[in-house]
Amino acid sequence: MASAPSRRTKIVATLGPASASSERLRELAAAGMDAARLNLSHGTHEEHAERASAVRAISEEVGRPLALIADLQGPKLRIGDLPEPVILHRGDEIAVVGERTTTNGDLPVLPAVIGDVLQPGHDVLIDDGLVRLRVDRIEKGRACCSVVVGGRISSHKGVNLPGVPIPIPSLTRKDIDDLEFALELGVDFVALSFVRSAADVHDLKKLVEEHGSKAHVIAKIEKSEAVEALDDILAETDAAMVARGDLGVEIGPALVPLLQKKIILRCLERGKPVITAMQMLETMIHHAEPTRAEASDVANAVLDGTSAVMLSGETAVGEYPVEAVGYMDRIARAVEPSMGYRHELPERAEEPTIGQAMSNAACDLAETLGARALLVPTFTGRTASAVARLRPRRPIIALTHMDWAVRQMAIEWGVTPILIPEARDVDDLWNESIAAARAAGLISTGDRVVITAGTAVNIPGSTNVIKVDIVE
Numbered sequence: 001m002a003s004a005p006s007r008r009t010k011i012v013a014t015l016g017p018a019s020a021s022s023e024r025l026r027e028l029a030a031a032g033m034d035a036a037r038l039n040l041s042h043g044t045h046e047e048h049a050e051r052a053s054a055v056r057a058i059s060e061e062v063g064r065p066l067a068l069i070a071d072l073q074g075p076k077l078r079i080g081d082l083p084e085p086v087i088l089h090r091g092d093e094i095a096v097v098g099e100r101t102t103t104n105g106d107l108p109v110l111p112a113v114i115g116d117v118l119q120p121g122h123d124v125l126i127d128d129g130l131v132r133l134r135v136d137r138i139e140k141g142r143a144c145c146s147v148v149v150g151g152r153i154s155s156h157k158g159v160n161l162p163g164v165p166i167p168i169p170s171l172t173r174k175d176i177d178d179l180e181f182a183l184e185l186g187v188d189f190v191a192l193s194f195v196r197s198a199a200d201v202h203d204l205k206k207l208v209e210e211h212g213s214k215a216h217v218i219a220k221i222e223k224s225e226a227v228e229a230l231d232d233i234l235a236e237t238d239a240a241m242v243a244r245g246d247l248g249v250e251i252g253p254a255l256v257p258l259l260q261k262k263i264i265l266r267c268l269e270r271g272k273p274v275i276t277a278m279q280m281l282e283t284m285i286h287h288a289e290p291t292r293a294e295a296s297d298v299a300n301a302v303l304d305g306t307s308a309v310m311l312s313g314e315t316a317v318g319e320y321p322v323e324a325v326g327y328m329d330r331i332a333r334a335v336e337p338s339m340g341y342r343h344e345l346p347e348r349a350e351e352p353t354i355g356q357a358m359s360n361a362a363c364d365l366a367e368t369l370g371a372r373a374l375l376v377p378t379f380t381g382r383t384a385s386a387v388a389r390l391r392p393r394r395p396i397i398a399l400t401h402m403d404w405a406v407r408q409m410a411i412e413w414g415v416t417p418i419l420i421p422e423a424r425d426v427d428d429l430w431n432e433s434i435a436a437a438r439a440a441g442l443i444s445t446g447d448r449v450v451i452t453a454g455t456a457v458n459i460p461g462s463t464n465v466i467k468v469d470i471v472e
Contacts, residue, residue, distance in 0.1 A: 008414035009332040010034040010308035012069065012275060013325055015051045016042065016316025022054045027322045028315065029058050032329035034308065034410050035067035038187070039316065040178040041076070052185045065417055067189060067410040069218065070182035072175045074193025075168035077159035079126065080108030085154040088131060092147040096124055096133065106142065109159050111172070115141035117164050125160040126153055129249040160249045163224065170200035171207075179204075183213045188407045191218040191241060196225040198232040205236070214404040218275065221263055222246035230266060239411070240267050241310070245278035257300075264304045268342065271356070271382075271389040273412050276301040277310035281327060285318040290327055298328060299335045305342075305391060307413040341367055342390045355463045359386035362452050362466050366394045369468065372447035373397050375433045377423075379460040381405045381412070383452060388413045394450075397442055399433045401458075416442065423457050426465065434471060447471045 013019065013028050014037040025036070036055045038048045052068055059066040080100045086107070088094060094105070098112030115138070118124070124133040124145060131153055133145035170192065171179070182190060192204050201219050208215050216238035219226070222245070226233060234240060242263050248256045260276060267274035280298050281290045290298075301309055309328055315321040341363070366374050373395040376384045384398035396415045400406055401422040409417035420436045423429035430451055437443045449469055454462030 007032065007329055007332045008336055009302045009306060010411045010413065011325055011328045011332075012037055012277070012308050012310040012411065013315040013321070014039055014310070014312045015048075015055075016313075018317050018319070018321045019315050020047070020051060022058065024321065025051070025054050025058050026061070028325050029062050029066060031322050031325040033066065033325050035069055035189075037069045037071055037191075037310065037312075038182070039071050039312075040182070041071070041073040042316075045178075045181050048181075049185060052187070065407045065410040067407045068185070068187040069189040069191055070178070070185070070187040070215075071191040071220075072178055072182075072193055073172070074175060074195075074220075075111075075166055075170060075172055076194060077109055077111070077114065077161070077166065079153060079155055079157045079159060080110050082108075082153070082155045085152050087150075087152055088147045089150040090147055092150065093136075094133070094145055094147065095139075096135075096143040096145055098141065107153065111168055113167055114159075114161075115143065117161065117166060118143040122164055123148075123162055125162065125249050127151070127157040128245055129160065158246070160246060162250050165225075170194070170196065171204065176207075179207060180211070183208065183211045183215060186213075187215055188404065189216050189218050189239065189411075191220055193220050193243070194223050194226075194246070195219045195221065195233060195237075196223055197229050198236040201233060201236040205238075214402075214408075216408055222250065224250050227251070227259065230263065234266055234270050234272060237272070239273040239275070239307075241275040241277050242306075243277055245312075260301070261304050264301075264306050267307075268305050268389050268391075271385045273307040273385065275308045275310050275411065276304075276306040278312055280309055280311060281314050281324050284314045284320050284324040284327070288320050288323055290324075295327070295331055298331045302332050302335050303339060305339070305413070307388070308411045339391060341393055353386075355383055355386050358452055358463050358466060359383065360390065362450050363387060363390045363392045363394075365466065365468060366392060366450040369448055369450070371450045371468070372443050372471075373437065373449050375399065375437060375449050375451040376415075377420075377429050377433050377451070377453050377457075378405065378463075379458060381409045381417075382460070383463050384409055384415050384417070385412055387452075388415055395442065397433075397437050397440075399436055416440075426453050426455050426457055429453055429457050430467065430469070434469070438471065443471050445471055 012035040099108045131151040132149040219237035220243040222243035314324040406417040456462040
């Protein structure tokens with residue numbers, strides 16, 4: 001169910017009005033989209049259901065897996081309903097209140113906890129920090145603020161309070177409803193916004209499991225609390241996202257580049273997929289080409305080792321969604337050949353799993369022998385992740401009889417996932433794997449391949465054998 005792309009970094013496209021039609025989704029898939037994100041902060045369940053159905057249909061049509069990611073809104077503060085946009089100028093005064101709507105010129109912010117947490121001196125950042133207020137005093141639940149940076153404010157724009165703990169559960173009532181809807185759709189990933197601790201991730205995973213879903217959880221790192229608890233969060237989550245928009249507002253843009261590298265490296269060390277997101281090709285919302293700085297930004301994320309790069313407004317509401325995916329593809333292809341193999345021999349003190357040690361040995365063999373490909377039969381996809389974390393120069397062909405694992409591996413760096421029949425024994429598994437890779441045009445007669453497997457087939461975590469073979 002795949003053909004081998006020479007691009008190894010995967011591309012996630014956010015769906016929206018600009019990418020809603022089946023024809024546009026078909027174009028995005030042809031341009032290189034590997035996963036589609038449903039942003040549940042916007043749009044209706046009916047709209048998202050139609051897009052999800054179209055993605056599944058087009059995946060069958062193009063013959064390769066396209067993952068579906070449901071992105072929960074999380075405990076996000078937002079401007080309430082405004083009769084019309086408000087224009088603020090530097091030096092103006094305005095009151096921020098915890099209400100759905102107001103009629104007296106105050107700014108409503110939901111959920112209505114803002115009056116309980118704001119104190120004089122706090123900053124109130126609106127629309128990713130484009131508008132900045134400073135709290136002067138609190139009067140009967142109203143935060144009276146001075147405008148530090150003015151601008152236009154419209155309904156439902158995001159609000160950030162850097163350094164201010166927000167007493168809101170990680171999963172709001174809306175999130176619970178959206179989660180149930182997304183799992184009924186059969187999404188492959190659920191992204192959790194504004195993660196603050198490993199417990200947030202654990203609670204979501206428990207709900208997913210109780211629903212009987214195989215969906216993986218993506219922890220979005222966009223709060224200072226998440227940065228402080230990064231290792232604990234990565235130990236709990238299935239994947240991570242460097243959500244640079246809100247993260248930059250929370251900690252300041254100057255700290256984001258190094259933090260991005262740190263998060264990606266930590267994910268590589270743990271063998272977990274990581275997505276780099278937000279404002280990657282922002283100007284392509286309205287322009288047919290990115291700036292040179294944006295191209296460099298995407299290239300640096302690729303060189304950092306990110307598993308995937310994500311487009312947001314560029315494909316959701318932008319005027320050039322297909323071109324944006326195409327540029328992501330071209331940039332990744334241009335810089336990936338310069339990436340080095342992450343040779344890594346774990347120390348005994350690190351207590352590596354057998355699978356990690358086997359993946360290291362398999363990659364070393366493939367690199368040393370110049371193998372045509374690494375064939376990785378896997379039940380859940382974890383073995384493929386363990387191999388991919390080393391960023392080998394050989395193609396990684398992951399083979400599984402679980403359809404959900406095929407789709408989840410669609411965002412894994414360098415992995416071409418293929419669905420195969422369930423094997424009877426290890427010899428049957430090897431034969432099926434080689435036959436499937438040949439049928440997909442990924443290997444040919446005479447090619448040398450390195451294959452991993454478990455003698456106890458169809459049991460997760462049982463990889464214990466490496467085989468070097470010549471394709472007959």
